[in-house]
């Protein structure tokens with residue numbers, strides 16, 4: 001690194017500095033959230049490094065092992081889960097953890113408890129892990145009502161009650177996107193500094209987009225409003241240009257592109273999966289929270305996604321999210337369908 005040329009970079013807005021600035025706006029804050037977030041960020045850096053080395057894992061091992069010949073490698077999603085569970089518990093700021101990888105919620109032992117509950121998908125986009133395509137981590141944060149007595153209802157709450165949500169995308173660059181309920185900000189990892197730097201301040205999703213994103217291989221089983229909507233994207237009758245189709249198959253990557261370029265991401269219900277595929281607590285809610293904070297919308301086919309009240313921690317829901325006007329269109333189609341019934 002050319003230190004003289006890089007001297008000016010010390011005034012960069014790192015994620016820690018950003019969150020400390022936010023914290024200073026709340027005089028009664030004791031820094032618990034800042035500490036929790038720094039542990040999440042550390043987990044993301046660790047997973048980012050493991051993802052970058054994934055193709056070499058058979059040779060050099062993951063998690064810093066140097067000679068693992070003959071030893072079975074940990075799968076990346078299992079490793080990521082361990083990383084986040086440890087990072088979150090050691091923050092001393094959590095009481096309940098819900099991970100996609102664990103059947104049951106984890107209740108943190110009393111001596112390590114704190115005021116937050118974290119729901120997370122440690123590695124999202126599992127079908128893309130082995131071919132080096134973008135994957136990510138998704139998280140949402142609630143507060144616990146009574147720290148002495150955390151209960152499952154502390155996390156079985158509508159997404160609108162989250163105090164923060166975000167994701168980290170392990171792609172051509174490592175990008176961390178965060179909302180604490182007052183807008184959305186994006187940070188990019190500078191590998192030479194090991195710091196996330198604010199690169200996308202105050203992200204606003206375009207009001208209308210030119211891209212739709214869906215697994216069209218499921219079209220045969222879609223309901224009528226979804227089928228009609230996708231047909232309109234391809235054969236618009238109002239003289240506008242057809243939308244482009246982009247589908248990575250990693251929610252983090254598909255939602256990140258939707259957030260920056262505009263458009264709509266759909267994972268609808270179908271005849272085979274009446275509740276869709278994506279999980280309410282750690283996929284649908286955090287992404288819906290970010291979309292609304294960026295000026296977009298998130299809809300389940302029946303209601304505002306953030307109003308859903310989950311009954312189980314791994315519950316699923318159909319989801320349509322993205323640019324305000326594009327989601328308005330699909331809402332109108334579902335409303336018209338409802339009137340027919």
Ligand SMILES: O=P(O)(O)OC[C@H]1O[C@](O)(COP(=O)(O)O)[C@@H](O)[C@@H]1O
Nearest residue numbers: 121123124125126127215249250251
């Ligand atoms: O392969 P499909 O059916 O299109 O599903 C893709 C969706 O499944 C997911 O991979 C599910 O997440 P996990 O990989 O965390 O299980 C999403 O990231 C993505 O949006």
Ligand SMILES: [Mg+2]
Nearest residue numbers: 121124125283
């Ligand atoms: Mg996922």
Ligand SMILES: [Mg+2]
Nearest residue numbers: 100121123124
């Ligand atoms: Mg996952």
